[in-house]
Amino acid sequence: MIVVGNKQLLNEKLAVILNSSQSKTPCGNDAWVRQTRTALSELAGLGYTMITSTGLVTWELVTYLTGATRASQVIVSQLFDDKGGEQIFERTISDFELDERKAAMVFIKSEHKGRSPKVDWLKRDRAAMALAQKVAPISIRPGGRLQALLESDVDAGKVDNDYKIIYQKPLITPPRYDLHKTISKALDWNHVAHWTKTRHGPWLGEKRFKYYERLIGSCDQYPNNALSTLMNIVKEKRIRASTHKMRGNQAAIGFSESPPEEVLNYLRWRPKMVNWNFEPYGVVLHKDLARGLGIKPVVYGAESDFERLPESERPYFHGLGEKDVDWSHEKEWRHLDDLDLSNTAEEEVSYFVWRQDEVSILRALTGSQVFALSGV
Numbered sequence: 001m002i003v004v005g006n007k008q009l010l011n012e013k014l015a016v017i018l019n020s021s022q023s024k025t026p027c028g029n030d031a032w033v034r035q036t037r038t039a040l041s042e043l044a045g046l047g048y049t050m051i052t053s054t055g056l057v058t059w060e061l062v063t064y065l066t067g068a069t070r071a072s073q074v075i076v077s078q079l080f081d082d083k084g085g086e087q088i089f090e091r092t093i094s095d096f097e098l099d100e101r102k103a104a105m106v107f108i109k110s111e112h113k114g115r116s117p118k119v120d121w122l123k124r125d126r127a128a129m130a131l132a133q134k135v136a137p138i139s140i141r142p143g144g145r146l147q148a149l150l151e152s153d154v155d156a157g158k159v160d161n162d163y164k165i166i167y168q169k170p171l172i173t174p175p176r177y178d179l180h181k182t183i184s185k186a187l188d189w190n191h192v193a194h195w196t197k198t199r200h201g202p203w204l205g206e207k208r209f210k211y212y213e214r215l216i217g218s219c220d221q222y223p224n225n226a227l228s229t230l231m232n233i234v235k236e237k238r239i240r241a242s243t244h245k246m247r248g249n250q251a252a253i254g255f256s257e258s259p260p261e262e263v264l265n266y267l268r269w270r271p272k273m274v275n276w277n278f279e280p281y282g283v284v285l286h287k288d289l290a291r292g293l294g295i296k297p298v299v300y301g302a303e304s305d306f307e308r309l310p311e312s313e314r315p316y317f318h319g320l321g322e323k324d325v326d327w328s329h330e331k332e333w334r335h336l337d338d339l340d341l342s343n344t345a346e347e348e349v350s351y352f353v354w355r356q357d358e359v360s361i362l363r364a365l366t367g368s369q370v371f372a373l374s375g376v
Contacts, residue, residue, distance in 0.1 A: 023170035044071035064212035
């Protein structure tokens with residue numbers, strides 16, 4: 001076991017709050033969120049140092065709340081080898097805006113480098129319970145992993161059921177889009193659009209401290225839904241790039257030159273990701289403006305075509321796909337790295353939202369044109 005930070009905290013009385021896996025789109029009024037806040041406040045008030053972790057919203061909420069209440073915490077984390085602990089600790093301190101004098105990080109060495117962190121969740125949970133003098137279960141799924149651990153691996157004398165509530169369904173469920181509704185042909189289409197979607201966790205460039213701060217105050221709405229994500233782009237005047245599925249870890253932003261009535265035919269719910277592939281909310285730029293901002297069409301081809309491209313053009317390459325998949329229908333354009341729109345006149349940018357009542361919400365933030373894609 002490797003310990004970084006204030007090691008003296010391991011000698012304090014330690015408590016751990018437990019929640020089974022919850023929705024990827026929680027809100028401030030979810031029962032488990034409210035009860036976790038209550039438990040944390042009372043346990044910290046009794047002088048307990050909290051055992052926390054990262055990687056799951058149920059653990060990270062406690063990490064945030066502990067720091068926000070200026071209590072101390074021991075953060076249990078995985079480590080692939082004996083190196084990098086100091087850097088992980090420093091990143092965590094910065095991301096959650098913690099006082100490093102009130103934090104320590106205990107690393108449980110992982111043997112599963114390159115694999116999903118899920119393989120170490122059981123090991124992490126056992127370590128957290130073993131360190132604690134008090135175990136406070138809150139929202140535990142019947143028949144789930146944590147219930148099994150509480151019944152078999154934990155001294156019953158440690159368990160405090162005073163905060164326990166019934167495992168409940170989340171208040172927020174994923175949106176559904178009725179594509180049979182009238183689609184507004186809002187523009188004579190000679191444009192490209194960057195389509196947004198619900199973001200699980202912080203927005204790109206956002207600290208976890210800020211994300212959980214907004215989550216706590218979100219009442220009955222998930223704070224990073226598709227509309228809020230688009231609103232954040234409008235406020236920042238910046239589209240942030242992602243390295244997701246990009247060769248060589250190159251950060252980029254994807255656009256599509258297909259008109260919205262065609263793009264929406266490819267809208268799909270992805271059960272494994274518990275999210276849509278995109279949602280009907282987007283930033284729209286005329287092609288001439290897009291080219292001036294450095295946004296270029298993607299080159300589709302076989303792997304052999306990629307090898308023949310000069311280095312400067314390779315970030316704009318996309319494979320055609322395999323078997324019955326042909327990615328060229330996306331008609332993608334790309335911008336490398338973040339796209340700063342602060343020097344682009346508002347009248348040169350347009351936005352798509354889904355519902356008519358969302359038009360006024362966005363227009364309160366911008367002088368740009370805003371179009372509703374549905375007749376709702």
